[in-house]
Amino acid sequence: MGLTVTEKILSTHIGEGKLEKGSVIGLKIDQCLTQDSTGTMAWLQFESLGLPKVKCEVAVSYVDHTSLSFKGESSDDHLFLRTVAQKFGAFYSKAGNGVCHQVHYERFAAPGKTLLGSDSHTPTSSALGMIAIGAGGADVAVSMGGGYFYTRVPKVMKVNLLGKLQHGVAAKDVVLEVLRQLTVKGGVGYIIEYTGPGVDTLSIPERATITNMGAETGATTSVFPSDHVTLEFLRQQSRERDWISLEADADAVYDKEITVDMDNLEPLVAMPGSPDNIKPISEVEGTPIHQVYLGSCTNGSYRDMAIAGLMLEGRRVNKEIEVACSPGSRQVEQQLLEDGTFETMVRSGVRMLEPGCHACIGMGFVPGYQHYSVRTVNRNWLGRGGSKDGKLILASVEVAVASAIAGKLADPRKLEYPEFQDVFEEGFDIDDSMILPPVAEADASKVEVKRAPNIKAIRPQTPPPASFEAEVLLKVGDGISTDDILPAGSLTQHLRSNLPEIAKYTYYYIDREFAKRAEAASSGFIIGGDNYGQGSSREHAALAPWQLNIKAVFAKSYARIHKANLINAGIFPFETDTDAIDMGDKIHIDLAGLPTGKLVGKNLTKGTDIPVTIELGQRDLDILMCGGILAYTRAKAS
Ligand code: MIC
Ligand code: SF4
Numbered sequence: 001m002g003l004t005v006t007e008k009i010l011s012t013h014i015g016e017g018k019l020e021k022g023s024v025i026g027l028k029i030d031q032c033l034t035q036d037s038t039g040t041m042a043w044l045q046f047e048s049l050g051l052p053k054v055k056c057e058v059a060v061s062y063v064d065h066t067s068l069s070f071k072g073e074s075s076d077d078h079l080f081l082r083t084v085a086q087k088f089g090a091f092y093s094k095a096g097n098g099v100c101h102q103v104h105y106e107r108f109a110a111p112g113k114t115l116l117g118s119d120s121h122t123p124t125s126s127a128l129g130m131i132a133i134g135a136g137g138a139d140v141a142v143s144m145g146g147g148y149f150y151t152r153v154p155k156v157m158k159v160n161l162l163g164k165l166q167h168g169v170a171a172k173d174v175v176l177e178v179l180r181q182l183t184v185k186g187g188v189g190y191i192i193e194y195t196g197p198g199v200d201t202l203s204i205p206e207r208a209t210i211t212n213m214g215a216e217t218g219a220t221t222s223v224f225p226s227d228h229v230t231l232e233f234l235r236q237q238s239r240e241r242d243w244i245s246l247e248a249d250a251d252a253v254y255d256k257e258i259t260v261d262m263d264n265l266e267p268l269v270a271m272p273g274s275p276d277n278i279k280p281i282s283e284v285e286g287t288p289i290h291q292v293y294l295g296s297c298t299n300g301s302y303r304d305m306a307i308a309g310l311m312l313e314g315r316r317v318n319k320e321i322e323v324a325c326s327p328g329s330r331q332v333e334q335q336l337l338e339d340g341t342f343e344t345m346v347r348s349g350v351r352m353l354e355p356g357c358h359a360c361i362g363m364g365f366v367p368g369y370q371h372y373s374v375r376t377v378n379r380n381w382l383g384r385g386g387s388k389d390g391k392l393i394l395a396s397v398e399v400a401v402a403s404a405i406a407g408k409l410a411d412p413r414k415l416e417y418p419e420f421q422d423v424f425e426e427g428f429d430i431d432d433s434m435i436l437p438p439v440a441e442a443d444a445s446k447v448e449v450k451r452a453p454n455i456k457a458i459r460p461q462t463p464p465p466a467s468f469e470a471e472v473l474l475k476v477g478d479g480i481s482t483d484d485i486l487p488a489g490s491l492t493q494h495l496r497s498n499l500p501e502i503a504k505y506t507y508y509y510i511d512r513e514f515a516k517r518a519e520a521a522s523s524g525f526i527i528g529g530d531n532y533g534q535g536s537s538r539e540h541a542a543l544a545p546w547q548l549n550i551k552a553v554f555a556k557s558y559a560r561i562h563k564a565n566l567i568n569a570g571i572f573p574f575e576t577d578t579d580a581i582d583m584g585d586k587i588h589i590d591l592a593g594l595p596t597g598k599l600v601g602k603n604l605t606k607g608t609d610i611p612v613t614i615e616l617g618q619r620d621l622d623i624l625m626c627g628g629i630l631a632y633t634r635a636k637a638s
Contacts, residue, residue: 002249098329129226300328362386362489533562
């Protein structure tokens with residue numbers, strides 16, 4: 001039987017367990033990445049392992065989420081991240097060098113390798129035929145230290161790509177179509193693998209848009225083969241030595257298959273509220289808008305920006321709206337300067353920002369009350385843009401620019417503009433001067449890790465009692481995202497290394513009293529619905545409730561990364577039908593049945609039983625019984 005690309009890479013990286021669907025394996029990790037908003041926690045946890053240096057082949061500490069340092073605490077975080085990288089043998093990508101995923105696939109991603117990153121869009125690098133997975137900072141810390149990444153062997157879903165993208169239709173529309181078919185839950189438990197004749201027609205930046213936003217389906221990652229297109233891209237980056245050919249065998253077997261026919265695809269948008277709230281442009285054309293934002297790790301490539309330039313040549317953005325753009329990386333920015341696109345953009349009225357995450361995470365360019373903002377980013381939940389009042393529409397660069405010109409949602413197929421030609425096809429003058437290489441081992445020991453007072457150590461994790469009895473302190477519905485649990489943006493971004501402070505913003509937009517209520521109680525529970533904790537890898541969304549004494553979450557189902565983060569934080573992720581449980585109910589649950597995965601809680605307020613399940617591997621169970629991954633790692637070491 002033939003193998004998929006996924007199986008080929010996983011089979012060469014199994015460190016523990018067997019490659020059988022659903023069973024837990026320990027995966028060897030070749031490369032690791034961290035960024036500034038999850039990185040301080042990841043590196044603090046790495047330090048607590050007591051190792052002299054990172055053990056994976058490549059580790060990179062990026063600064064992109066807080067690159068403009070709206071608060072001094074962020075500059076303190078950057079200094080910590082630089083010195084800790086230098087001490088322990090990692091690369092450091094400075095503020096202004098770009099979004100981690102864009103820089104990583106340009107400068108480090110390599111076919112056949114594995115990458116673990118403390119950011120949910122780490123799968124972007126899988127565009128080059130690698131298995132790149134997002135995880136919580138604790139898991140990344142362990143893999144930086146040479147430890148395996150434990151995960152269940154996912155099923156493999158084939159996306160059969162047919163045809164070729166037509167004028168005005170983009171790779172973003174391919175992934176929006178995948179989201180339309182799968183929804184934000186349809187990828188859970190899968191690695192999505194792209195095959196079929198259409199693959200050949202897509203460049204690496206287009207593939208990266210697709211693998212990036214595949215994260216929104218809940219999939220572990222999305223992977224493309226490594227072919228002649230991959231080789232060409234690596235040649236442009238002067239990295240052809242990293243290339244290997246990697247394709248699925250003709251008789252490879254998949255667990256599920258869907259088809260996207262690019263010949264007949266129309267531009268799509270995700271309307272406010274959720275990345276799977278998909279509408280064809282023809283249905284929503286004419287919707288008035290206030291803002292357009294171009295950039296992010298989804299659409300920040302040279303190709304994306306150059307297309308924006310081609311569409312804007314000889315045109316101006318509509319006078320009534322604001323348009324801003326941040327290139328994905330400094331390499332992209334330099335290319336835009338060299339080919340003249342930067343000037344075209346500025347002349348047309350686009351406000352050019354430095355490379356980084358910026359508006360995508362609500363760090364600037366926050367939409368006003370009930371304002372529609374068209375963005376080329378990947379997420380549009382309530383509060384995502386930095387205020388709960390803005391309405392975010394996700395779109396391709398083509399739709400965003402056509403809308404910027406029209407001042408309302410517009411169909412790019414109706415606009416004439418030249419086809420994209422890559423003027424850097426032969427290669428580009430590579431400048432890595434904003435990536436500091438690892439410090440030589442002899443000098444590394446002399447580096448002092450700089451820690452400002454805002455960088456607070458995590459309080460000790462303690463083993464759970466034999467049973468819990470506590471009140472439901474919050475009940476929420478289906479699809480709660482990590483942005484709901486712990487909002488991003490300028491409100492909290494500078495507090496990422498200060499758990500006691502950032503915890504005060506837990507569920508800030510949903511229930512402003514929650515944090516105070518939880519802090520006052522010595523223990524408590526949260527009740528959730530389906531796909532609880534979807535979205536980012538933000539382990540603060542688990543650590544902040546832990547800081548507030550939350551002992552367990554009862555939900556109908558969980559998103560993969562958040563469930564792992566809850567376990568790492570020592571919070572029990574129980575699964576149950578939560579409809580009959582209400583806020584204020586008192587629940588008793590005995591943990592004796594834990595190893596069987598089946599327990600019965602008691603709703604003391606209602607006098608009813610609550611049958612719960614909890615799916616745990618042996619390692620998960622051990623982590624929970626130690627009180628969290630830090631306590632577990634320490635116990636193992638001693
Ligand atoms: C995001 O896009 O939600 C983030 C901000 O990049 C997060 C990480 C974080 O919270 O820092 C992610 O995707 O994991
Ligand atoms: Fe940054 Fe946005 Fe990408 Fe997250 S999704 S890494 S905030 S650009």
